Amino acid sequence: MTSDPTAEWQPTACILCECNCGIVVQTRDRTIAKIRGDKAHPTSQGYTCNKALRLDHYQNDRNRLTSPLRRRSDGSYEEIDWDTAIAEIAAGFAGIRDEHGGDKVFYYGGGGQGNHLGGAYSGAFLKAIGSRYRSNALAQEKTGEHLVDRYLYGGHTRGEFARAEVSVFVGKNPWMSQSFPRARVVLNEIAKDPGRSMIVIDPVVTDTAKLADFHLRVRPGTDAWCLAALAAVLVTEDLCDETFLAEHVSGVDEVRDVLREVPIDEYARRCGVDESLIRAAARRIGAAASVSVFEDLGIQQAPNSTLSSYLNKLLWVLTGNFAKTGAQHLHSMFAPLFSASGVGRTPVTGSPIIAGLVPSNVVPEEILTDHPGRIRGMIVESSNPAHSVADSATVREALGSLELLVVIDVAMTETARLAHYVLPAASQFEKPEATFFNLEFPHNTFHLRHALFEPLAGTLPEPEIWARLVRALNVVSDDDLRPLRQAAAQGLDAYAEAFLVAVRTNPALGRVLPFVLYETLGPALPDGLAGAAALWGLAQKTAMQYPEAVRRAGHVDGNALFEAILAGRSGVTFSEHEYVDDFDLITHEDKRIRLAMPEMLADVRALHADTPLLTSDEFPIVLSAGERRANTANDIMRDPAWRKGDVDGALRISVEDAAAIGLVDGGRARIVTAAGSAEATVEVSEVMLPGHVSLPNGYGVDHVDADGLSHTPGVAPNALTSTQWRDAHAGTPWHKHVPARVETLPAV
Known part of the structure; x- marks a missing residue:
């Protein structure tokens, strides 16, 4: 690590939003002294917003933890050594498993905006103790959209805003929240181009709305009526792409029948937007050669959120804005952000589990009860539910009532102050790290960031923390791992062959794969990149799932992709799709979009009713x-x-x-x-x-x-x-x- 501020700039990434723009930095001792955008980064290309320039406030926060902590009976904390902490924590969770079942241990987190790599190792310990239920910030934002996406076409879509003729932002202010590459540059380009248009649906005159050609300034909470009216105009004024719908979409007639019932003038009145403006915006969408749509928290954390997710997707599906330049696209993913499992129910409240995630807001109810299925122990990693989940007072009461709460984090957060044990993690700039927010099309990028500093004394990277917890459970032996360690020393080809044999012949290894990779391949990796070992397995899956796209990006197989990731200090393009690939990425067997989602159509019809206001004389x-x-x-x-x-x-x-x-x-x-x-x-x-x-x-x-x-x-x-x-x-x-x-x- 260099301490000379005039030395070579080192590539890394911003960690403050999902874009994770590439940056280059100069360091002085243990500080990030200078920061600028990384022009070599294949996605951000030197772009960064103002927030990235202040990252040293994260790296050198006075709240950094430097020792494992154990809570005393009076609520204060004492420092303990790592061996003691690991042994007691493993024994505590094993005790809950043995007495009540491992499914009573709940996992919350798995990383923030840029530290997903550490969370990739949590699954080994959680499976070893039988934990089944988990949640994180996505369950406060994206699960409704995921429910709709899964039904319509099976995957996540992203607009190609840099090339779209019309860009639509629903409850989204990308000038501030970014979320797609070079957001402010793209927004300015749209605003300056007379041939392009921007439509913003938002009650606030945001920075993005100020640039818009059409600002549909809805009353708070009425987005669904506005979106239904827009979709109804597309249908009633014959603005749909009939050829696209006939060739690629099922259930269109059912949707048309529902939308024809929409009283556009009445819905305009309800949402507070002039009917003529709604019709003009819909006509602009219907006439455009390409349309991209982005929804975000403004509707995802408001009434009718899942319905609004459905309705805004009708805007681009009905007009055929899929699988072409500047439109909406399915895309590759290096690692799944959501579980492939379908919808289930929680054991206490019977709440929906979507994509493997329990709704964050029901977690207190799943704890504060005498129900035999209640949560008894919890691990929180790189998350802070005591601050981020609704009704903080009740969340804190619930967390404080647990038999065992363990927090893994870099700082003494509000959640950590409630824990029985607090384990100090190395910062995002003190270990190999990455994000799994890889959501772009046609080129998709993965960026493995190398450490800028050694871990702060007393801290450990999360992969090592999870490995020590798994070791304490004695679920696999050194004899089980020895052949893989020997194979790793001979190179990736030998390792791949040995890995397949070991997993096939020893089912115990299959339950803790991230641990196996860390323990066997990790020590053989160069430049202190042991924590990147889990990426080998993900690279193999990616190469098998998108073989042609990975080869177009220059990687002949999973091993070649993995090696490129290790070497690519500014990130690498891991897939390069062609537009026709969009249809292959639809998961339905017939490769058609399924548009008639029954529960959503029922909700559209329910909009006709006089919906009571949620405000009142007491809370107006x-x-x-x-x-x-x-x-x-x-x-x-x-x-x-x-x-x-x-x-x-x-x-x-x-x-x-x-x-x-x-x-x-x-x-x-x-x-x-x-x-x-x-x-x-x-x-x-x-x-x-x-x-x-x-x-x-x-x-x-x-x-x-x-x-x-x-x-x-x-x-x-x-x-x-x-x-x-x-x-x-x-x-x-x-x-x-x-x-x-x-x-x-x-x-x-």
Whole structure:
């Protein structure tokens, strides 16, 4: 590791959103001294937003953990050695397994925006103790969309916005939340091109909405009526691509019949958007040569979220915007973000398990009960449910009641403060790391980041933590692993042959494959890349699943792909698809899109009813809790010094509401919901509709400053949300639609 700030720039990546833009850095001692975009990165190509430039605040946070901790009976913590921690934790979870069943041990997490590689090793320990249930942040956002995707075509789609004639953003502000490569560059290109158009559906005049040709400024929570009206215009004005529908889509007539019943003028009134604007936007979609659509948390954490996911996909399916330049695409994935399993039910509440994920908001109910199937032990890795899940008070009560709670993290988070054991992980820049947010088409990229620093003294990378836990269970012996270790020393071809024989002849190895790879292939890898061993198995699967696309990208087989990943310091393109491949990526046997999703069509018909308002005289305003802004980055950046503005995380409120309540810009207000109350600095803003306020994400976290004091700047938004307000299909929370009341505070 270099300590000379004038030395060669080292490639790595930003970790603050799913894009994981490539960056190059110079280091000084243990600090990241200089940062700029990596022009050699095949996806981001030198692009980065302002947040990446402040990553040293993550790397050198005063809250970093440097020793395993064990909670005393009085609630305080004592430092213990790693051997003691591993032995006691393994014995504790084994005890729960033996007495109550391993399915009573719950796993939450598996990585944040850029640290997915460590979580790839958790499965070995979890299978060894019989754990079955898990959740993470995706269960607060994407499971409704996944439910729809799985029914329609079986996989995830992504728009090709850099080449789309019309780009549609639904509850999405990519200027702030990024989510696709070079987002701000692409948005500016669209805005400046008279031949292209941007449609934004959002109650807020976001930075993206300011660039839009059509801003459908819906009332909060009414996206479904707006989307249904748009789809109805496509059908009633004959704007659909009939050739595409006849050749590639099933169930079209059923969908048409439902959409013809939509009273477009009435739905326009309900959502607060002029009917002529809705019709103009629909006609622009129907006339375009290519359309791409992006939905995000604005609808995924609001009423009718799964229905809204379905309806926005009708916009591009009905108009044939699939498998062509600038349209919507299925894509390869280097590793699955979701389990291949279908929908199940949780043991206590019977809540839906979609793609293997329990809805985050039911986890407290699955704990705080005397039901024999209740959760008794929990492992939380690189996640902070005590802060990020709705109704923080109840979440903390639930976590505090567990027989055993273990947290693996880099910092003493709000969840870690409730744990029986806290295990300190190396930071994302102190170990090999990667993201599995590989979602692009036609070229898809994987980036293995090498360590910039040695792990901080007292910490371990997650692969080593999980390996030590598996070793403590004695599920495989050194004799079982010895042939694979010997084969690894002879090269990847010899290892592949030995691996297939070992797994076929010894079923015990198959249950803990990530551990086997780490223990046998890991030591043979160069440059301290033992933690990348799990990628060998993923490379083999990728090469088998997308053989032609992988070969087009320059990799003859899985071993060649793995070697390219190890060597590609700025990332590698692992698949290169042709547009016709989209149809092959549909998982249905007939390779057709199935459009008539029965439960969604029933929900469309239900929109006709007079839906009661969720607000009331007591709580007349809608709060959007967790807005992404220029100075927010979830809670991975815990030191408030990283923020250059909006230090307190202001409550944004409309000019009209501020005047009615008696609030002034820069003043203080109290915001009250059924779950709790908080005080916030006020920002009076024309971007907000009357009756709509917002608070940013990432505030209200514990932080120890230079004087050793604990501060919680801003509002922790989930002190104000409720676990009971959630989508009927997916259980995703309504963080963006919380009935609230805003009050003035007396002058100090």
